[in-house]
Amino acid sequence: MNAQALIDTAQALVAGHKGLLAMDESTPTCHRRFAPLGIAQTEEARRAYRELIVTTPGLGDYLNGAILFDETLHQKTRDGRPMAQALSEAGVMPGIKVDGGATGLAGYPPEKITEGLDGLRGRLQAYAQMGARFAKWRAVITVGPHLPSHACVQANAHALARYAALCQEAGIVPVVEPEVLMEGEHTLQRCAAVTEDVLRVVFQALHDQGVLLEGMLLKPNMVLAGLDCTTPTTVAEVADATVRCLLRTVPAAVPGVVFLSGGQAAQLASERLNAMNLRFKSRLPWALAFSFSRAVQQPALEIWQGQETNVKAAQQALLHRLKCNHAASRGEYDAALEKS
Ligand code: 13P
16 A cells, blocks of 8 residues: 555645535436436447547546546546546546445345355456546444444444555555435434544545544445434534544544435535535634535536537536536635626
C-alpha cells in the first residue's frame, strides 16, 4: 500500500468544493428508473445514457470523480473511447461500485447485509488496471421501532471495513457508504440517534481493520425524518442535526464527507447541503460535498426519455444540478441559481 498515493487521491476527490457523481446503478435499478419514462430497458439504452453523462461538456468544472457500474467500465462512447477514458479526459476520476448488492440478513428479516467480499481482492486489482482510482460499497440500514438490530449494524460495518482495507491494499480509495434509509415513520431525532450509532460502529470497524482514515471518504445519509413521519422539519434542522452527528463520529483525519441523496428532491438536497456549509463552514474539519445519484440525474433523465434529440437539453439539466451542488458545497447556493 502506497499511503501517500491514497491520501493524494482522497484529497483530490474533494478538492475545490467539487463533488462526485454516482452513476453506478445496477442494471435492475437502472431499468427501474427507465421504466416509468418509457425508455428501452436494453444494454444499448444504458450505454447511450451513460455516454450522455460522461460527454456532458463542462463536467469537470463541478466533479472530481464519477462512480461507474461494472458494465459501464466495459462500454465505449460512440467515438470508440472507453467510458473511463472519456471521464479522465474531462478531468473526472473514474471510480467503480464493487459491492454485490444487499440481500436478506439471515435470522434478521427484513434487514439486509451487503455481499461481495469473496474474490474482491482480484476484482480490485483488475479495476485498478482499468483505471479505477476509487471504489464504493453501500450498506443499507433500515429504521423501525426495533430496528436496526445490533447484528445488522455490526455485520455491515465489518463488511465495509473489510472492503475498505482491500481497496487500500490495491491502491484504490474506498468510499464507505453506510446508508440509513429514509423509508419509515421515524422522526429526525430517531434518524440522528441511529446514524450516530451506525457511524460509531463503522469507524470502530475501520480502525479494527487498519484502514487509513486519511485515504478514504465517508458517504453517509443526511439526518432526515422518515418519509412517513408527520412532523415537518426545516432545512436548518436537518443541517444542524446532520453536522452534529458527523462532528461526534467522523474523525478529523478523514478528508471528506460526500452525501448520498437517498430519494430527496433535487432542490431540497442542494438547500440542505448548502445550509450545512453556510452554518458550520469554519467548524468543519472535513470537506462536506456530494455524491448524489438521483438528486443530480433525475431531472436530466426525465428530459432525455431515451431520445437522441433530447441529449443536449438533458446534459444542460445535469450540468445545472452539478453547478447548484458545487455552490452548495461552498455554502454559496441560492434559490435564484435555479433560474439561471
Ligand atoms: P442516491 O443519491 O440516489 O441516494 O444514490 C447515491 C448512491 O450512490 C447510492 O448507493
